Amino acid sequence: PAVAVLPDAVPYPYSFPVGRSALVMIDFQRDFMEAGGFGASLGNDVERLRACLPGAAALLASCRAAGMHVVHTLEAHKPDLTDLHPAKFTRGNLPAGMRIGDVLSGDMGRILIRNEPGNGIVPEVAPAEGELLLFKPGKGAFYATNLEEWLRARGVTHLLFAGVTTEVCVQTSMREANDRGFDSLLVTDATESYFPQFKAAAVEMITAQGGIVGWTSTSSQVAAALS
Numbered sequence: 001p002a003v004a005v006l007p008d009a010v011p012y013p014y015s016f017p018v019g020r021s022a023l024v025m026i027d028f029q030r031d032f033m034e035a036g037g038f039g040a041s042l043g044n045d046v047e048r049l050r051a052c053l054p055g056a057a058a059l060l061a062s063c064r065a066a067g068m069h070v071v072h073t074l075e076a077h078k079p080d081l082t083d084l085h086p087a088k089f090t091r092g093n094l095p096a097g098m099r100i101g102d103v104l105s106g107d108m109g110r111i112l113i114r115n116e117p118g119n120g121i122v123p124e125v126a127p128a129e130g131e132l133l134l135f136k137p138g139k140g141a142f143y144a145t146n147l148e149e150w151l152r153a154r155g156v157t158h159l160l161f162a163g164v165t166t167e168v169c170v171q172t173s174m175r176e177a178n179d180r181g182f183d184s185l186l187v188t189d190a191t192e193s194y195f196p197q198f199k200a201a202a203v204e205m206i207t208a209q210g211g212i213v214g215w216t217s218t219s220s221q222v223a224a225a226l227s
């Protein structure tokens, strides 16, 4: 279809012009999603995040089949750390060896550094040729990146969001998108948090007050709308 319609989206029906919409896959990186990565080293249960991979992979397949633009982001810093604020570097009061740029024990390489092994996207949702792979130094995908320019150059007006974690990088990116005038939809089975109550709260706060940040739906409803 030229316009896909989601009659059961929350808080009310959402429609998107397929040729002017992009799927934004936030930070599906080994750092956060695999045992032995940075997220796991901080004591988080990565299996919780991995529960959204089937939904995310299905969503990615639907959007690719429809010919939509696809963007993959990575939370990543330059090897020389010139794009890392001291406030982010020191946050968490972590010991040496566990800070951004340090070498993690195991095979993941330097923590949150571009092109290190841990900074690759997990195979279940790996980027394909022609899709944008975007390094972002912040939580939001628009901060200190060319994402807005890239989307505007392609006439994109609507964004579908997936990724981890729901309440941190996904929600921040959706709020940034909302303030830039993009109508945004969060696909709830394609996003996860280490904390179930934070995912639930983020979904509620995005859709509250008439969709103050955007809409939510599921990968199967997006697939049905695109078929």
Ligand code: TIU
Residues within 6 Å of the ligand: 026, 027, 032, 075, 164, 165, 166, 168, 169, 170
């Ligand atoms: N991608 C993303 O959400 N980065 C984070 O830092 N998430 C946390 O949950 N800490």
